[in-house]
Amino acid sequence: GENVEQHPSTLSVQEGDSAVIKCTYSDSASNYFPWYKQELGKGPQLIIDIRSNVGEKKDQRIAVTLNKTAKHFSLHITETQPEDSAVYFCAASKEGNNNDMRFGAGTRLTVKP
Amino acid sequence: EPEVTQTPSHQVTQMGQEVILRCVPISNHLYFYWYRQILGQKVEFLVSFYNNEISEKSEIFDDQFSVERPDGSNFTLKIRSTKLEDSAMYFCASGPTQSNQPQHFGDGTRLSIL
Numbered sequence: 001g002e003n004v005e006q007h008p009s010t011l012s013v014q015e016g017d018s019a020v021i022k023c024t025y026s027d028s029a030s031n032y033f034p035w036y037k038q039e040l041g042k043g044p045q046l047i048i049d050i051r052s053n054v055g056e057k058k059d060q061r062i063a064v065t066l067n068k069t070a071k072h073f074s075l076h077i078t079e080t081q082p083e084d085s086a087v088y089f090c091a092a093s094k095e096g097n098n099n100d101m102r103f104g105a106g107t108r109l110t111v112k113p
Numbered sequence: 114e115p116e117v118t119q120t121p122s123h124q125v126t127q128m129g130q131e132v133i134l135r136c137v138p139i140s141n142h143l144y145f146y147w148y149r150q151i152l153g154q155k156v157e158f159l160v161s162f163y164n165n166e167i168s169e170k171s172e173i174f175d176d177q178f179s180v181e182r183p184d185g186s187n188f189t190l191k192i193r194s195t196k197l198e199d200s201a202m203y204f205c206a207s208g209p210t211q212s213n214q215p216q217h218f219g220d221g222t223r224l225s226i227l
Binding site: 034036041042043044045046049089091100101102103104105106 | 117146154155156157158161169171204215216217218219220221
């Protein structure tokens with residue numbers, strides 16, 4: 001089955017700096033890769049996703065890149081703000097079979113003012 | 114924006130007792146999921162449900178677990194005889210189609226087994 005690895009487990013940046021979180025996946029058939037943000041006491045909230053037919057997607061300060069050959073994808077947050085502090089999870093699943101989404105272990109991002 | 118709602122937010126139960134966790138998915142969604150998150154660990158897939166039957170389940174989802182959609186709005190997870198290691202956050206999620214539209218998560222139920 002699919003195995004998703006996520007690094008780093010913790011990340012601390014200064015406000016205004018960029019943050020990058022990286023994930024790798026094992027199943028080459030996976031083709032849908034969402035990123036979730038989880039704040040304390042809340043469920044995971046989707047912030048951005050990418051499908052395998054594109055290599056990059058951007059939404060304001062957030063971007064995701066995908067390298068299908070290397071089987072890795074990354075989340076980039078620019079101009080970080082204290083409210084970006086949370087745990088971020090990557091995940092992977094297969095098109096047409098959204099039944100078994102596998103998550104990475106999470107990255108605790110702290111943005112220091 | 115439509116939300117997935119879960120009740121209760123916190124459930125405390127004695128070991129060996131049955132517990133039912135409840136979820137109201139987003140109303141026009143067709144796929145329903147349960148996930149578990151042990152404190153400080155990753156979110157783990159338990160089960161998916163479509164067209165009134167389980168479509169996939171993980172190795173965690175053993176015979177003590179069951180799911181049901183008793184009416185047009187609720188989706189429940191039952192744990193028949195709880196164990197200490199069942200203590201975790203349980204998240205319900207729903208998704209609109211089978212084509213990888215994003216899953217939307219509720220805020221979870223914290224289950225504490227004593």
